């Protein structure tokens with residue numbers, strides 16, 4: 629191997645075929661073959677010689693880390709959301725950053741629906757009860773849930789994934805409302821209608837969140853917003869931890885301010901607010917929005933393709949533009 633070959637530091641386990649692609653393209657590899665994130669001081673040592681970082685949402689790449697990696701030129705994020713990376717600090721050093729849009733859109737939209745159905749139809753809760761041996765026969769008034777079909781779906785964040793969620797709603801005969809800062813052209817909205825945020829909160833029977841995390845979307849859904857929702861509403865968060873105030877959500881669930889929630893991402897994940905863990909009407913999944921074999925492999929391959937673009941001196945296909 630050429631000693632001048634750039635080193636890529638891969639900070640958590642990926643797929644062997646993706647590593648083979650990087651090797652074949654002439655990268656030297658530093659590999660943390662583990663799903664446990666490296667502690668910050670270990671990460672600095674591990675990536676010290678790296679010109680490239682290949683990271684996922686579980687690895688924060690903050691300004692302090694960037695400052696301590698003198699050779700770093702490029703960061704390829706495995707994920708469309710890149711709030712784990714301080715892109716402003718990277719830009720200051722001229723470090724390029726890429727992400728993996730599109731490849732995970734449909735799989736993540738599927739999970740939004742899985743969470744909505746599971747929460748609305750009380751699937752986790754009733755299955756736990758059945759397994760505990762409580763079931764004594766069919767009851768007409770037991771385990772009553774909420775209808776999805778013919779109801780009003782609210783989507784907060786009608787981008788790639790939000791639009792994929794909206795397309796699926798047509799099959800269930802739903803009225804779809806959405807809110808973005810910038811309304812879409814009607815022919816781009818998949819039959820959904822733009823409304824302001826307050827209308828979305830008060831009119832949605834079910835609300836799915838798909839906005840990126842940023843200072844602007846921090847606690848976009850907190851106590852005040854939850855109080856505006858219907859007591860029969862289901863909230864689904866497949867966006868990012870921090871978009872919802874998780875403790876306020878647990879209180880709203882306990883008070884019956886909303887009916888149920890399906891949550892894939894958490895404020896301090898992998899730690900979860902104990903109040904939320906204790907809520908029987910919350911369906912909780914461990915950040916599995918894009919977790920199918922085909923999609924996760926596709927995401928890693930897109931991140932690798934971005935690194936290959938960079939290595940070939942070309943513009944990365946998913947370069948993040950810092951405004």
Ligand code: NAP
Nearest residue numbers: 709736785786787788789808809810839840866867917918
């Ligand atoms: P996208 O195409 O950029 O869509 C994001 C949408 O959010 C845009 O329509 C944007 O419209 C809207 N938005 C942004 N800020 C807003 C605000 N303050 N208020 C209202 N709307 C706002 O992104 P995407 O590919 O759909 O992905 C969305 C997010 O999903 C990612 O950033 C990621 O964090 C999350 N995600 C999670 C998983 C998971 O595993 N759970 C998997 C994939 C993605 P405007 O700019 O007009 O407001």
